[in-house]
Amino acid sequence: MISVSEWQKIGMGIMGFGIFFILFGILLYFDSVLLAFGNILFLCGLSFIIGLRRTFGFFFQWHKLKGTSFFLGGVIIVLMRWPLLGMALETYGFINLFRGFFPVAFGFLASNIPFLSSLFQRLQGTSSMV
Incomplete structure (x- = not known):
């Protein structure tokens, strides 16, 4: 079993609140204050979970610099109260990072969740390269 430290538990809670505020900000027509608060909590929670050195190491790898610049640039633009543009940049950066x-x-989802596994197998069987 994986042991989880107290700091990581706190980080998961902070990250959960960050995701909640981001989703709630999107639900309320891109409320810039909720989105900014959610972004800050998400990044703080991530640094609590994996540590500051690993967080900086993940974001500032040479091959991930494009995704990092778009993601962090989107966070800054959301903080400057341009939520639509900022969230679009964050989404593009998030996709590039991960x-x-x-x-x-x-x-993992295809092998462990019954409904999704049958759906993925069905989709996988229909696409052929020939």
């Missing part, structure tokens, strides 16, 4: 993680996540 591009390598998506196949792993989809593979």
